[in-house]
Amino acid sequence: MLSLNDVVIDLGDFRLSANFNVPNGQRVAIIGPSGAGKSSLVNAICGFVDVSSGAIMLGARDITAASVAARKMAILFQDNNLFAHLTIAQNVGLGIRPALRLTLAENEIVKQALLRVGLAGFGHRKPSELSGGQQSRAALARALVQAKPWMILDEPFAALGPALRAEMLQLVAEVATETGAGVLMVTHAPEDARRIAQSVIFVAEGVAHAPVPTAELLDNPPPALKAYLG
Amino acid sequence: MIKISPRLGISAAGFIAALILLALGAVASRATGDFALAPSDWAAVRFTIWQAFLSAIFSCLLAIPVARALARRRFWGRGFLITLLGAPFILPVIVAVLGLLAIFGRFGILNDMLGVIGIEPLSIYGLQGVIVAHVFFNLPLVTRLLLQGWQSVPAERFRLVAQLDIPPSMVFRLIEWPLILRIIPGAFALVFVMCLTSFAVALTLGGGPRATTIELAIYQAFRFDFDLGRAALLSIVQLVVAGGAAMMALWLIPVVNLGGGLDRMQRRWDVQMGFSRGLDGVTIALAAAFLILPLAAILVSGLRGLPDVPISVWMTAWTSLWVALVSVVVLLALALPMAGWIATSQHTSVEAVGLLGLAASPLMIGTGWFILIYPFANPADWALVVTIFVNALMALPFALRILVPALRDSAQSYGRLSAGLGLRGVRLWMWVLIPRARAQIGFAAGLTGALSVGDLGVIALFADPDRATLPLQMYRLMGSYQTNAAAGAALILLVLALGLFWIMDYWGRRNAIAE
Numbered sequence: 001m002l003s004l005n006d007v008v009i010d011l012g013d014f015r016l017s018a019n020f021n022v023p024n025g026q027r028v029a030i031i032g033p034s035g036a037g038k039s040s041l042v043n044a045i046c047g048f049v050d051v052s053s054g055a056i057m058l059g060a061r062d063i064t065a066a067s068v069a070a071r072k073m074a075i076l077f078q079d080n081n082l083f084a085h086l087t088i089a090q091n092v093g094l095g096i097r098p099a100l101r102l103t104l105a106e107n108e109i110v111k112q113a114l115l116r117v118g119l120a121g122f123g124h125r126k127p128s129e130l131s132g133g134q135q136s137r138a139a140l141a142r143a144l145v146q147a148k149p150w151m152i153l154d155e156p157f158a159a160l161g162p163a164l165r166a167e168m169l170q171l172v173a174e175v176a177t178e179t180g181a182g183v184l185m186v187t188h189a190p191e192d193a194r195r196i197a198q199s200v201i202f203v204a205e206g207v208a209h210a211p212v213p214t215a216e217l218l219d220n221p222p223p224a225l226k227a228y229l230g
Numbered sequence: 231m232i233k234i235s236p237r238l239g240i241s242a243a244g245f246i247a248a249l250i251l252l253a254l255g256a257v258a259s260r261a262t263g264d265f266a267l268a269p270s271d272w273a274a275v276r277f278t279i280w281q282a283f284l285s286a287i288f289s290c291l292l293a294i295p296v297a298r299a300l301a302r303r304r305f306w307g308r309g310f311l312i313t314l315l316g317a318p319f320i321l322p323v324i325v326a327v328l329g330l331l332a333i334f335g336r337f338g339i340l341n342d343m344l345g346v347i348g349i350e351p352l353s354i355y356g357l358q359g360v361i362v363a364h365v366f367f368n369l370p371l372v373t374r375l376l377l378q379g380w381q382s383v384p385a386e387r388f389r390l391v392a393q394l395d396i397p398p399s400m401v402f403r404l405i406e407w408p409l410i411l412r413i414i415p416g417a418f419a420l421v422f423v424m425c426l427t428s429f430a431v432a433l434t435l436g437g438g439p440r441a442t443t444i445e446l447a448i449y450q451a452f453r454f455d456f457d458l459g460r461a462a463l464l465s466i467v468q469l470v471v472a473g474g475a476a477m478m479a480l481w482l483i484p485v486v487n488l489g490g491g492l493d494r495m496q497r498r499w500d501v502q503m504g505f506s507r508g509l510d511g512v513t514i515a516l517a518a519a520f521l522i523l524p525l526a527a528i529l530v531s532g533l534r535g536l537p538d539v540p541i542s543v544w545m546t547a548w549t550s551l552w553v554a555l556v557s558v559v560v561l562l563a564l565a566l567p568m569a570g571w572i573a574t575s576q577h578t579s580v581e582a583v584g585l586l587g588l589a590a591s592p593l594m595i596g597t598g599w600f601i602l603i604y605p606f607a608n609p610a611d612w613a614l615v616v617t618i619f620v621n622a623l624m625a626l627p628f629a630l631r632i633l634v635p636a637l638r639d640s641a642q643s644y645g646r647l648s649a650g651l652g653l654r655g656v657r658l659w660m661w662v663l664i665p666r667a668r669a670q671i672g673f674a675a676g677l678t679g680a681l682s683v684g685d686l687g688v689i690a691l692f693a694d695p696d697r698a699t700l701p702l703q704m705y706r707l708m709g710s711y712q713t714n715a716a717a718g719a720a721l722i723l724l725v726l727a728l729g730l731f732w733i734m735d736y737w738g739r740r741n742a743i744a745e
Contacts, residue, residue: 046650047649048646048649067649068646068649068650068652069649069650069651069652069654073650074650075646075647075650077646077647080643080644080646080647081647083644083647083661083662085665085666086661086665094651094653094661095651098651098652098653098654098657098661099657
């Protein structure tokens, strides 16, 4: 279980408090108006932003001060998810271990992952030779080989068209199911949440509310969410 | 943003500080006597500041019309000329001096022409010679800095002034003057600081009571009088003058870029023909002649002198080559961790560390280490080692200016991804930072190699007759009037310096990441 116990994030004139639990393996969307602190929330969970009080727990383990790598999270950012100077296979290989060389068996795992996301034969290419959707697939292949208990998505598909975005979300759900990972997904589109999230964390006015089942929340939105959804 | 572990960078900075402070301590311990500067020493201080000031003024004032003409005129050979503007910065000083002597010297082309129309020959020695040499090195540099500024003007600006039919004088006030004001202070500071510690130019073209720089005075106190006390005292004066100026200039000094891209030309619609075109043509022709004639003279006399080159020159060329290569290795070992530290540090003041190399004079460090080594060993045995470290130190400010932006960019774009994947330490460097900064690393290495192979500084202080680098050997040949052999040596040195730069820069660019 991922728990945020009375967490407060303080970034100068911006303040966000969070107090909730997410069970292992659950897929949760984080929605809310821009500037509400969705990205700050996931950045704090990933360890890119320090929390000023409270504790972040992974099961019984306190990870509030843990290093980014020690938090066992596979992260997909808005952009720069792939090193532009490395090949796709190298980018995926980094998810197995950040060593300078992979064994034959590990290379085979990379190959299988690329096959799984529909990028068989693209291993030797550079990210710039791939389309936006293919780049997202490569990043998902890496999340697949990372096999971390949590996947954190900070709007990685925001630049894709609706059909492609739906396709990617489907792939996220499949990858998460295969690795048994829970998903925290920042999005501003309620239909994304409906598509793959079991529950939704609504972030507004300095508070990240506890997750509520997706359909329940979106069908009967509280006033603040109603204002956001329009 | 993600931090690159600062431990190595701090160690490197500590090593450099120790290198300088130990030398300073040794110098201070020897600076005995009554702590009074002799009148001749005061003259050296005044001359040092005055020549640096004049050199910077002339370099900047002359660069403005040259850059302006180059920015708005299209002509055959423009790309070549602009590339050539990068050459003097990496040209060994002693080689350039030989080329300037061939044009402006007692028996040079200029005086030949003046003789024909019955004018007394001009002398290149003394203040005017020092300034001509400094302008030769720095006018092209300032011109390139200004051209970068012109290139940063959005094309729409020039379209707008053309569409509104704004006259050239207003274009100057609206667009060009503001960018000149933005660039010239930094360029002036850079040239001024570099000229303050000028040694080889003063050694060859200056000298005497009226044209001695502090750096040259240190050398003379050391070599001719073996007066360590006075050399030490002068070293401290030099540190105060050059260090003080470097600190003041700290935030003004711009990024030096000798790379390509500047030959791209913006289409201009606002440029007039006729008189202004002729004026630009004359400006460009004069600048080109000033740049090309000495270089051509080196080539011609060098080819003629090559058969007269004694074996000693080839041996010292080999010495210079490996000294330069080791300097490059030392520089990269120091500069990369320091640049990583600076690039990700929250405190911008850390960047000041990089300017230590500009603040400390090579001969001050040389004098200090001579004093330190003297009780234990023959300093001449250590001449090349000290030279290697001083060369790396002198290139450090430039290398950091080149490397830091590239590393900062990598840290910003890929810092979170690297941290998320657990890339740290050696792996972060091998996978991300070095491959992405490859072009800059090649450029910094090439610059260091060229500066190092052509350096005539500390080695002149230390060396005994058995030990020399190629620039020193060339200076000795010039001193003993073996003109042909010296010209041949100059050509070899020129090829070594430009070759080292080109190979390393090419390595960096060729394998640079195409994104």
